[in-house]
Amino acid sequence: MNQLTHPAPAFDALAPTATLDAMQTRFALRVTARLSERSQDLGADVTERLRFARERALERARATRSAEAAPKQGVTRAGALIMGLAGSGWWFKAAAVLPALALVAGLVLIQRWQDNAQVSVAAEVDTALLSDDLPPKAYSDAGFAEFLKTPDE
Amino acid sequence: MASDKELSDFLKSVDKRAFKRTLYAVRDEDAALDIVQDTMIRLSEKYADRPAAELPLLFQRILSNATMDWFRRQKVRNAVVRNFSDFESAGSDGDFDILETLEALGGSLASESTADTVSRAQILLAIEAQVAQLPGRQREAFLLRYWEELDVAETAAAMGCSEGSVKTHCSRAVHALSTALKAKGISL
Numbered sequence: 001m002n003q004l005t006h007p008a009p010a011f012d013a014l015a016p017t018a019t020l021d022a023m024q025t026r027f028a029l030r031v032t033a034r035l036s037e038r039s040q041d042l043g044a045d046v047t048e049r050l051r052f053a054r055e056r057a058l059e060r061a062r063a064t065r066s067a068e069a070a071p072k073q074g075v076t077r078a079g080a081l082i083m084g085l086a087g088s089g090w091w092f093k094a095a096a097v098l099p100a101l102a103l104v105a106g107l108v109l110i111q112r113w114q115d116n117a118q119v120s121v122a123a124e125v126d127t128a129l130l131s132d133d134l135p136p137k138a139y140s141d142a143g144f145a146e147f148l149k150t151p152d153e
Numbered sequence: 154m155a156s157d158k159e160l161s162d163f164l165k166s167v168d169k170r171a172f173k174r175t176l177y178a179v180r181d182e183d184a185a186l187d188i189v190q191d192t193m194i195r196l197s198e199k200y201a202d203r204p205a206a207e208l209p210l211l212f213q214r215i216l217s218n219a220t221m222d223w224f225r226r227q228k229v230r231n232a233v234v235r236n237f238s239d240f241e242s243a244g245s246d247g248d249f250d251i252l253e254t255l256e257a258l259g260g261s262l263a264s265e266s267t268a269d270t271v272s273r274a275q276i277l278l279a280i281e282a283q284v285a286q287l288p289g290r291q292r293e294a295f296l297l298r299y300w301e302e303l304d305v306a307e308t309a310a311a312m313g314c315s316e317g318s319v320k321t322h323c324s325r326a327v328h329a330l331s332t333a334l335k336a337k338g339i340s341l
Contacts (some may be wrong), residue, residue, distance in 0.1 A: 050186070
C-alpha cells in the first residue's frame with residue numbers, strides 16, 4: 001500500500017498565524033520524511049565513500065587529540081627536571097626566561113670588553129705619539145711626508 | 154569533549170543527509186562527496202574537543218562554508234557562463250529512468266507490488282527534484298530547519314543571516330513546494 005496518500009495541506013492566507021505555521025511545519029516534515037526515505041538508497045559506492053570519509057575524519061580526530069596531549073606532558077616533565085618543582089607555574093616561567101637573560105648579559109659583557117679594548121689601543125697610540133721626540137704636527141707636513149718616502153741612500 | 158564514539162555516531166547520523174544537501178546545491182556527485190569528506194575532516198581536526206551537543210551546528214556551518222568555497226573555486230576556474238545542461242539532468246523529470254530506480258531500491262521493498270513500488274519511486278524522485286529546484290537560500294533554510302531539525306536561531310547562525318530571513322526563506326520554500334507538488338498531482 002502506498003504511504004504517500006495524506007491529503008495535501010491547503011495554505012490559506014486568512015488562517016491564523018499559529019495555524020499557518022503548524023500547517024507549514026507539518027507539510028515540511030512530510031517532505032523531509034520523503035527525502036530521508038530517498039537518501040537511504042544512495043548506492044554502494046556512495047555509501048562506501050561516506051564510510052571512508054568518516055573513518056578518515058575519526059583518524060584525524062585521534063591524531064589531533066594525541067598531538068595536543070603530547071607536548072603538554074613533555075613540558076611538564078622538562079620543567080620538573082630543570083626546576084625540581086613540577087607543577088609550579090611561576091618557577092616554570094622563570095626557568096624559561098633564564099636562558100634569554102643569560103644571553104643578554106653575555107652580549108652586554110662582550111660589548112663592554114670590546115669598548116675597553118678599543119680605548120686602551122687608542123690610548124697607547126696617543127701615548128706613543130706624545131712621548132716621541134718628533135712632534136705630532138710633523139706628520140701633517142707635506143715636506144716631511146715626502147722625506148719619509150725618499151729611499152735611504 | 155566528544156568521545157570517539159560520539160563523534161562517530163554523529164558523523165554516521167548526518168553523512169547521508171549532508172551528501173544529499175550538498176548534491177542538491179552543487180549537482181555533482183563527486184564534488185558533493187569531496188565537500189562532505191572535507192567537512193568531516195575539518196570538524197574532526199578543529200572541533201573534536203567540543204562537546205557532542207555543539208557538533209550539529211558546527212558541522213552545518215562548516216558544510217555551508219565548504220560548499221560556498223567550492224562555488225568560489227568553480228567560479229574562478231571556469232570564469233564562463235554556467236552550463237545549464239547540468240540543471241536539466243539533475244532537476245527535471247524527463248531523465249527519470251525507472252529501471253535505474255528499481256535497481257537502486259533492491260530487495261528491501263520486495264513485499265510491495267510492482268505498481269506501488271514504481272509509483273512510490275516516482276513520487277519520491279519528483280519531491281526530491283522539486284526540492285533541488287528551489288532557490289539556493291530557500292532550499293538551505295528549508296533543509297536546515299526541517300531536515301536537520303535546527304531551530305530558527307541555529308539555522309540563522311549556520312546561514313549567517315537574520316532569524317527573520319530564515320522564516321521568510323522557509324515560508325517561501327514551503328509555499329513553492331506545496332504549489333509545485335500540487336500541480337504535479339502529488340499529495341503528501
